[in-house]
Amino acid sequence: MSKPPPAAKQEGGRRMRCISAKVFDIDLTKGSIQEKQLPKEYWQLHLGGSGVAARLLYDEGTYAVDPLGPENILVFMNGLFTGTPVPCGCKMAVCAKSPLTGIWGEATVGGYFGAELRKTGYEGFLVRGKAQRPSYLLIENGQVSIREAEDLLGLDTYKTSELLKDRHGEKYEVAAIGPSGEKLVLLAGIMFGGSETRAAGRTGLGAVMGSKNLKAVVIRGTNPVDLFDRPGLVQSIQETVPVIKANTKGLTDFGTAGGVMAVEANGDLSIRNWSLGSWTEGAAKTNGQKIAETVFVSHYGCFACPIRCGKNVRVPVGPFKGQLAHGPEYETTDGFGANLLNEDLDVIVAANDLCNRYGLDTISTSGVIGWAMECYENGLITKEETGGIEITWGNGEAILKLTELIGKREGFGEFLGQGVKRAAEKLGGLAVEFAVHTKGLEYAFHDPRAFTSMAANYATANRGACHLEGLTYFAEQGAFPLSLVDFEKEFTRHGHENKAEIAVIMQNFMEAMNNLGLCKFLIRGKDSTSPAIFAQWIHQVTGIPYSKAELMKAGERNFNLKRLFNGKIGITRKDDALPPRLGVHDKESGAAKGSIPSMGKILWDYYRIRGWTPEGIPGKKNCGSWGFRKALGSSITPEGGERNDVPVAHEIRLHRVWLCL
Amino acid sequence: MMSPLHTKYVCTVCGYVYDPQVGDPKAGILPPMPFSDLPEDWICPECGVGKDLFTLLTPGPRVTD
Numbered sequence: 001m002s003k004p005p006p007a008a009k010q011e012g013g014r015r016m017r018c019i020s021a022k023v024f025d026i027d028l029t030k031g032s033i034q035e036k037q038l039p040k041e042y043w044q045l046h047l048g049g050s051g052v053a054a055r056l057l058y059d060e061g062t063y064a065v066d067p068l069g070p071e072n073i074l075v076f077m078n079g080l081f082t083g084t085p086v087p088c089g090c091k092m093a094v095c096a097k098s099p100l101t102g103i104w105g106e107a108t109v110g111g112y113f114g115a116e117l118r119k120t121g122y123e124g125f126l127v128r129g130k131a132q133r134p135s136y137l138l139i140e141n142g143q144v145s146i147r148e149a150e151d152l153l154g155l156d157t158y159k160t161s162e163l164l165k166d167r168h169g170e171k172y173e174v175a176a177i178g179p180s181g182e183k184l185v186l187l188a189g190i191m192f193g194g195s196e197t198r199a200a201g202r203t204g205l206g207a208v209m210g211s212k213n214l215k216a217v218v219i220r221g222t223n224p225v226d227l228f229d230r231p232g233l234v235q236s237i238q239e240t241v242p243v244i245k246a247n248t249k250g251l252t253d254f255g256t257a258g259g260v261m262a263v264e265a266n267g268d269l270s271i272r273n274w275s276l277g278s279w280t281e282g283a284a285k286t287n288g289q290k291i292a293e294t295v296f297v298s299h300y301g302c303f304a305c306p307i308r309c310g311k312n313v314r315v316p317v318g319p320f321k322g323q324l325a326h327g328p329e330y331e332t333t334d335g336f337g338a339n340l341l342n343e344d345l346d347v348i349v350a351a352n353d354l355c356n357r358y359g360l361d362t363i364s365t366s367g368v369i370g371w372a373m374e375c376y377e378n379g380l381i382t383k384e385e386t387g388g389i390e391i392t393w394g395n396g397e398a399i400l401k402l403t404e405l406i407g408k409r410e411g412f413g414e415f416l417g418q419g420v421k422r423a424a425e426k427l428g429g430l431a432v433e434f435a436v437h438t439k440g441l442e443y444a445f446h447d448p449r450a451f452t453s454m455a456a457n458y459a460t461a462n463r464g465a466c467h468l469e470g471l472t473y474f475a476e477q478g479a480f481p482l483s484l485v486d487f488e489k490e491f492t493r494h495g496h497e498n499k500a501e502i503a504v505i506m507q508n509f510m511e512a513m514n515n516l517g518l519c520k521f522l523i524r525g526k527d528s529t530s531p532a533i534f535a536q537w538i539h540q541v542t543g544i545p546y547s548k549a550e551l552m553k554a555g556e557r558n559f560n561l562k563r564l565f566n567g568k569i570g571i572t573r574k575d576d577a578l579p580p581r582l583g584v585h586d587k588e589s590g591a592a593k594g595s596i597p598s599m600g601k602i603l604w605d606y607y608r609i610r611g612w613t614p615e616g617i618p619g620k621k622n623c624g625s626w627g628f629r630k631a632l633g634s635s636i637t638p639e640g641g642e643r644n645d646v647p648v649a650h651e652i653r654l655h656r657v658w659l660c661l
Numbered sequence: 662m663m664s665p666l667h668t669k670y671v672c673t674v675c676g677y678v679y680d681p682q683v684g685d686p687k688a689g690i691l692p693p694m695p696f697s698d699l700p701e702d703w704i705c706p707e708c709g710v711g712k713d714l715f716t717l718l719t720p721g722p723r724v725t726d
Binding site for chain 1: 673674676702707708709710711713
């Protein structure tokens with residue numbers, strides 16, 4: 001029998017360090033603030049972040065609520081490593097039922113807010129109810145107050161952050177919604193860090209915050225972070241960081257947008273609303289290298305980050321010309337560039353800045369604009385309906401105007417701001433063919449026809465068409481060695497063999513990374529940042545011995561838990577699909593020419609590996625093996641496939657009447 | 662041996678270099694301030710990690726014309 005690790009023995013075996021398991025439960029309707037002590041076992045089972053949030057929201061039954069009603073609960077939750085010195089341990093999760101998709105909603109965000117939350121001594125906070133008047137939350141260590149925010153209404157996220165820092169102090173961190181969140185635009189996110197923006201962008205959580213009359217959260221913590229084995233962790237970090245730096249130099253120099261040309265060469269870029277296969281000359285004009293040559297001002301990095309991929313820029317055109325802003329990431333550069341056939345980098349930078357100011361998700365916003373341009377080209381949307389705007393491909397003026405209108409929920413922007421799925425259903429016919437979404441979420445800009453494991457990932461990802469839930473295009477290109485997650489089989493980029501297995505393994509691993517609060521770029525550290533190392537860091541941070549197998553199991557558990565949440569809303573195989581543009585049409589040029597993912601085969605394999613029924617429902621046997629009942633006597637059951645105890649997901653009571661064309 | 666007032670330290674996470682002759686004015690640390698005299702709760706102004714993630718910056722060999 002092996003000896004227990006000396007450190008664990010010293011701690012009496014299982015006392016968890018670093019994690020307080022305390023959260024604030026804030027009811028804006030009642031104006032009440034409660035401190036809740038959650039079971040520490042949640043962090044062993046779910047690791048933190050969206051894993052713990054999923055546990056809370058499942059148990060609260062928020063799958064059954066109106067996403068924009070007061071009964072929806074918005075959870076801000078730190079990952080297990082957030083705010084510790086673990087490299088790239090900067091991410092926190094924001095979760096709720098999504099008003100955009102009607103299913104599980106989550107967005108993760110970097111920056112410094114999560115690190116500040118760690119120093120308060122709390123893991124996170126739940127916001128329920130609806131304030132009678134516009135409000136913001138002030139969190140200072142163990143004190144929370146609900147403050148008047150009438151004077152902040154209508155301000156953009158930069159101004160809101162600036163004003164609140166002036167009021168409370170430069171060391172306070174701010175999360176805020178812009179005008180789009182206030183007006184319940186379904187593409188609204190929550191923005192952190194003012195003009196050095198980091199965004200919890202996806203799934204419309206800014207609208208959930210707006211529905212609660214909550215304009216911002218201001219936070220400051222001053223408590224030391226308690227680590228179990230600080231010297232051991234510091235030594236491990238110092239061994240790891242040089243490898244991470246060496247493997248991420250391109251990200252450091254040019255940011256995520258530095259990858260545009262390589263992505264285009266792989267046939268992985270969305271071009272002209274996903275309809276074209278190559279755009280070499282355009283990609284050469286719209287990328288991170290060009291940003292470095294033109295509008296770049298300085299580098300930016302999140303808490304404890306050795307990569308520092310963020311870029312501060314000066315806005316070259318548009319209403320905020322000359323001002324400092326955060327530079328566009330890869331997704332934004334493709335979304336407002338190749339996706340719209342826009343070769344003008346200045347317009348991309350300005351559109352990104354507008355999204356950050358108004359509080360919009362850049363992926364969904366550029367996605368819906370691309371859809372509208374294709375509809376306009378085909379006569380499905382007219383100039384009269386757009387308010388006189390010629391929404392033709394590559395029209396920079398129109399791109400900026402539409403972004404502004406979506407952000408303000410004005411004119412034609414009100415129609416687009418409901419997202420591509422709803423907008424397409426209103427127009428019907430060909431407009432539905434042009435709509436690129438899964439489960440109501442616009443696609444991130446990595447093409448599943450280029451790396452077909454991404455087809456399995458997009459179809460099954462719990463928040464809809466999310467690239468980060470699997471990140472399998474990293475793995476297929478060798479940027480992350482699959483041998484580190486014990487996958488050694490052969491595969492080809494465009495084939496279907498073994499793709500479901502890659503997707504399942506990577507989804508489980510990425511889920512665990514997400515729950516730990518780690519930035520996904522950490523996997524660029526190759527064998528220096530493997531699941532085994534993360535398990536070692538869990539022990540060094542908490543004192544709880546943890547294995548690679550337990551880490552992967554926790555990821556599997558949390559992924560399935562979110563599927564069970566969605567199952568309560570009626571999500572089954574029928575929803576695990578690619579849109580026609582990606583699942584039926586192939587490309588006529590480029591590296592992914594002729595590729596169509598074999599979804600029938602891939603999904604069959606996927607469900608079998610997951611242990612789900614052929615209808616895509618987690619099986620009862622597996623539910624036991626995930627440890628819900630055994631460990632905690634949980635209420636969680638695999639009854640997702642039973643025809644719902646909840647009204648249809650998309651019957652969301654919108655608080656205003658949408659413009660109907 | 663360099664005096665503490667001329668000894669630089671580097672953040673092993675992000676690469677920020679603390680120079681006692683520059684200090685960290687945004688955090689109220691005015692020069693000259695040796696690294697060893699920084700408050701224990703001082704954090705890296707670039708990435709936010711603590712003093713224990715800093716190591717002595719070893720100067721490279723001096724190059725002469």
